[in-house]
C-alpha cells in the first residue's frame with residue numbers, strides 16, 4: 001500500500017514520525033508492505049517552494065492509496081492581513097483538488113480520561129457521536145471573495161449546490177444507519193438561504209432512510225446542546241463553517257483533544273489527520289501528543305479494509321493510556337517519541 | 348420615561364409581564380413614571396397583521412426611550428423552507444431599522460448556582476466576561492441572498508464595511524477599558540476576507556487604546572477556549588454569525604441561561620432582552636423563568652442612568668435566588684408569576 005505522508009508545519013513532522021513507527025510495526029506483524037512518500041505542505045512548502053500545496057505534492061497524493069496528514073499553520077502568517085500566500089490556502093486547495101468533501105470526526109470518551117474533561121463526568125460519560133462536516137463548499141470556497149477597490153468593504157460568499165448537499169447528506173444518513181440511527185442536521189435555516197437548501201434536501205431524502213430519525217437544530221442551539229447534552233448526539237451533519245466551529249467545540253469536551261483522529265473522504269483518495277492544529281509553541285520539543293495521529297493511521301487502515309490491524313493499534317493506544325505512558329497534555333511525563341515507541345512495541 | 352414593550356412569541360408575554368411588575372415597583376419606590384406602550388412583533392405580528400415587524404411597532408420603538416423585548420420564534424415557521432414571511436425577519440428588520448449594531452451580553456457566574464453549570468466548578472468559578480456581537484451586518488444582511496432560478500443553488504453573502512467594523516470595535520475597546528482591559532477579537536482571518544478586514548482595523552485601532560491588551564483568536568479556537576478557560580476572557584468582540592454561535596455557547600456554561608440579560612445598542616433607542624429564546628413548549632404554562640427579562644429591565648434602567656434602581660433589581664433577584672424562589676429550570680418549584688411578584692415585593 002502506498003501512503004503519502006504530509007507532515008506540514010509545527011509539531012506535524014514529529015507526530016507523523018511516531019505514526020510511521022506504529023505503521024511499521026503493523027507491517028511487520030501482519031506482513032504488509034507500506035510504501036511512504038513524504039511531500040511538502042503548508043508554511044513548510046511556502047518556505048521551500050513558495051506554494052503551500054505544490055503540484056508535486058498533489059501528484060504524490062493522487063498516486064497514493066491514502067494520505068496521512070500532520071498539521072498546517074504558522075503564526076508568522078496569521079497576523080498579516082495582507083499576506084499574499086498563506087499555509088491555509090494549501091490546506092483548502094488540497095481538500096478541493098482531492099475532492100475531500102466530507103470530514104468525519106468521531107468523538108469518543110475514554111473512560112479513564114473522563115476527569116480531564118472540562119465537563120462534569122456525569123454529563124459527558126457515554127458520549128459517542130460522529131460529526132460529518134462538509135469540507136469543500138460554503139463560505140470557504142464561495143466566490144466572489146475579496147475587497148472593493150478602496151479596500152474599505154470586504155465580502156465573502158457562501159454557496160451550496162444541490163449536488164454538494166445531497167452527497168454529504170447521503171453519507172451522513174448512511175453512517176447513521178450503522179449506528180444509533182439518529183441524524184442531527186445543523187443549520188441556520190431561519191436566516192440563511194443556503195441553510196434552507198440544506199434543510200429542504202434533508203427533508204427530501206428522509207423517506208429514503210425511513211429507519212433513521214432526523215432532527216433539525218439551529219447552529220446556535222447546537223452550540224449549547226453539545227455542552228448540555230453531549231450524550232444526546234449520534235451523527236451530526238453540517239456545512240463547512242459551522243462544522244469547523246462545532247467540531248472544535250465538541251473536541252474539547254472529551255478532555256483529550258490530543259487523542260482525536262479524523263478522516264476526510266470524497267471522490268478519490270482519503271486523507272487522515274489529527275484534529276488538533278500545528279501547535280507551534282511545542283514544535284521541535286518532543287512533547288506533542290502523537291496519539292491522535294497514531295489513531296488517524298488506525299482509521300486509515302480500517303478505511304482500507306484492514307480492520308484487525310486498526311484494532312491492533314487501538315488496543316496498543318489503550319494500553320499506553322492505562323499504563324500512563326502519555327505526554328504532558330494528558331498528565332504524563334513521557335516524550336512524543338517514547339509514546340510512539342511504546343505503542344509500536346505493543347502492536 | 349417611555350418604554351416600548353415587545354413581548355413577541357412563546358413565553359415572551361409572560362416574562363415581560365413579570366418584568367413590568369418589577370419596573371412598577373421601582374417606579375413606586377423611586378417616584379418615577381414609566382409609560383408603557385405594547386406593540387406586536389414576530390409570529391404574533393404575522394398572525395395579526397401579516398408582518399413580523401409592522402411599521403406601527405417601529406414607530407412605537409422610535410418614540411420610546413428604551414425597548415424591552417421578550418422573544419421571537421415559532422416552530423410553525425422553522426421547518427417550512429419555503430415560508431414567505433418568518434418571525435425572524437421581523438427581528439432582523441427591527442435590529443437594522445433601529446440601528447442596533449451591538450449586542451452586549453455579560454456572562455456572570457452566580458456562585459450559588461455554580462453546581463448547575465455543565466462545567467466543573469473549578470473551571471468556571473470566577474468567569475466574568477462580556478460578549479460584544481456585531482448585530483446589523485455580515486451574512487445576516489449581506490446581499491445577494493437567494494437561489495438560482497432552477498432552485499438548485501443557494502447563496503448568502505457576508506459583507507462588512509470599514510465603518511461597521513470600526514464602530515463596533517471602538518465600542519468593544521471602550522468597554523474593555525472599564526474592565527480588565529483584555530480584548531479578544533474573534534475571527535476567521537485565515538479563511539475569510541471579511542475577517543481579514545476586521546483584523547486589519549483592530550490592529551489600526553490598537554494604538555488609540557494603549558492600555559488595552561488585544562488578543563486575536565480564530566473562531567474555532569475560541570469555541571474551544573470558552574469551555575476550557577472561561578475565566579480567561581474579559582471582553583470578546585466578533586461579527587454577527589460567530590457572535591450568534593459563541594454567545595449561545597457561552598451562555599450555557601453559566602448553568603443559568605434563564606438568568607442572562609442582554610442589551611442591543613446603536614444609533615438611536617436601545618433594546619433589552621433575555622438571551623434565551625421563545626421556548627414554545629413552555630408558553631402559557633406559567634413555568635418560564637422571568638429572571639433574564641427582569642435583569643434586562645435592570646440593564647435598561649442602568650443604561651438610562653438609573654444605576655441605583657438597577658442595583659435594587661439585582662439585589663432583589665439575588666435575594667430570590669438565595670431564598671430558592673426560582674422556577675423549575677433552576678431547581679425550584681415556583682411559578683413565573685410568583686418569582687416576578689417576589690422580586691417586585693423585595694424592591
Ligand SMILES: CC(C)[C@H](C(=O)O)[C@@H](O)C(=O)O
Pocket residue numbers: 072073088091244537538567
Ligand atoms: C486551518 C483552517 C483553515 C482549518 C479549517 O478551518 O478548515 C482548520 O481549522 C480545520 O478545521 O481543519
Ligand SMILES: CC(C)[C@H](C(=O)O)[C@@H](O)C(=O)O
Pocket residue numbers: 190191220419420435438591
Ligand atoms: C432568532 C435568530 C434570528 C436570532 C439570531 O440569530 O440573531 C437569535 O438566535 C439571536 O441570537 O437573537
